[in-house]
Amino acid sequence: MSTSSAPPSAKPPMRDALVAAAFRLFLERGYEQTTVDDIVALAGVGRRSFFRYFPSKEDVVFPDHESCLAEMTAFLAEGREEHEPVRRVCDAARLVLRMYAENPTFSVQRYRLTKEVPGLRAYELSVVWRYERALAGYLRRRFAGEPDGTLRADVVAAAVVAAHNNALRSWLRSDGRGDPGTAVDHALDHVQSAFGRPRTDRGAPQLPRAEGPEDVVVLVSRRDAPLWRVVQQLESALGRG
Amino acid sequence: MSTSSAPPSAKPPMRDALVAAAFRLFLERGYEQTTVDDIVALAGVGRRSFFRYFPSKEDVVFPDHESCLAEMTAFLAEGREEHEPVRRVCDAARLVLRMYAENPTFSVQRYRLTKEVPGLRAYELSVVWRYERALAGYLRRRFAGEPDGTLRADVVAAAVVAAHNNALRSWLRSDGRGDPGTAVDHALDHVQSAFGRPRTDRGAPQLPRAEGPEDVVVLVSRRDAPLWRVVQQLESALGRG
Structure with a gap:
């Protein structure tokens, strides 16, 4: 949907400067009233530099989701047979939380902006959808051949995203005070206990345990x-x- | 986000004619290549008539969601204390299924269109989000004062939507053959059994049963x-x- 053409490590200072300039203007003038020209003028770079990092003005509002999605995909791909599947997707969701928690001020500013601008709300929904599909895709592979495998995969992925976002949004509404980790852990434990297999289940899912x-x-x-x-x-x- | 300014009962023939003309052109030329002018020319009406029924070209792709959302909202508002909450939201989700099942050909055409056009995909996500929030809002009221009430409401609403859409999409991918009701019932039963209270629980949720x-x-x-x-x-x- 929106991939930054530059690798995350390429010239991060200019990228960060563009994000900082954009948010300063969004807060001062409003999102709709700010143009890409305004942003590049404040950051002291040319238009081409902006579009090198961000395909559109919307993308500068969510500068870290592409790398977080890539990180989540890699994390899930590294999952092994002995990882309990529901626990694994809960841990993958915690990567998104970490991104938000790393910069509370920025996360709260973006949360308010997203609530106010319908276009950004739609953008965010498409990002959330991609996280959910990444989790569901992993679970579909893990549940392949089991009864109702794709159904359970889709339901668990949606439940994980909803639980994560319930706790995340409470934290954002509280202006990012305190550590959101405890609330997110509690929310994910709720899903884990509804759908997960217990931590002690080290064997392959459908095989009887030989010992224990x-x-x-x-x-x-x-x-x-x-x-x-x-x-x-x-x-x-x-x-x- | 997108409300039709005309009441659903006002001049449905012209509204239906606009939808029919739009889909004929979308299928012949593609969605992006079709303009509102093309649609009104084929339907034999003026531009103002189009915008009387549909705020934008995207809205003509989803002509029944607003009335379905209104119907769902009314259905949930009519819910009484003795209705088991999870069952009630499952029944509310079946209203969406009914809308799709009433016109299989149209539903399958729209499904294909939505998969091809990113803008329509984003639009659909925002519609799905509104259904999910309607269900979650009802559950939040029903679970008010209970431990983890909003968390459980959000998780169950997401699970219901995911289960419904899993079964609905299987049916759409099969070109709308057969009755999707059985698969949707099975999917919703899965959520109901994970989260719902049993059908025999007629009393208020937190009160001990006096008899039984x-x-x-x-x-x-x-x-x-x-x-x-x-x-x-x-x-x-x-x-x-």
Whole structure:
């Protein structure tokens, strides 16, 4: 959709200067009222330099998503058979959080801008969609051949993105105060416990375990108890709550 | 984002004629190569008539989403306390399916168009986002005051949309053959069983039941069994699988 033609490591100072100039103008005049010419004039570079790093004015608002998407894709590609799949996509989502948390001021400014400008909101939705498809693609490979594999992959990917964004947006709304990591971990644990396999499951998913603890859990439940409450009870009995 | 200024019931024949003319041209020449002038010329109406029904060329590709969103919003607003919340949002998602299933040929044409034109893809993402927020808004109200209420609302809404779209897209990729209802029901049941409260739970969510069956289920599980498998077993024991 929008790939920077320059590698991330090429002349980062000029790229950073363009982002800084753009955001200063967006905050002073508004996004719509700022042109690419205004940005390059303030940064002291030519138009061609701008378009070398950013295909459009929208892209300068999200300067780090392409590299974060590439990092996420690489992280998922490095996943091995013994990685529990849902945990792996939760960890991949944490890469996005890290990008936001590295620069709270910038992240909060962008959050406000994105809320105000419909075009940026649409751009952000397409970025989020690409993260979600990266996670779903990994899970589809991991769940290949299993019953409802693509369905489960799509549902888990969407749940991970929703949980991550729920915690991230709370942090952004609080003006980026404190560490968002705890809230994101809590949100992702929620998804992990709904869909994931336990951490101790080291073997291939469908094979019976050859060794391991043999202790059992006995759970007694009223037949009409809400399922979510039974699962809660079960998780706590299994020590995974 | 894009509201038709005319009420849905106003002069539908002209509105339908504009949609038909637009799709004939999109299929013949391509979306980008077709102008609003081309569309109104073929439909035999003036430009003002077009913009009376559709704010932009993109909107004519999705002529029924506004009314479907309005219908979904009304359906959710009519929800009562005794409606199990996750079931209610699954039923709300079925309204979207019905819109697609009512006109398979048109839905398949639009699906292909949307895959080819990035601008339409972005438009569709924003529509899907609005459906998801409608579902999440309802769930946030239903889960208000409960632990992790907004988190659970956002995660369930995303899961419902992902499950619905997984089944819907399979049907669209199959050129709209057969009835998509069964696949969508199966996909939504998957979400319902992961997050929903059982159908027999007629009372208010947090109140103990005053009456009802008192039989119990005893489940014995190895401590290292994958949680998803234990839940599967549990559901089947409870007769909710």
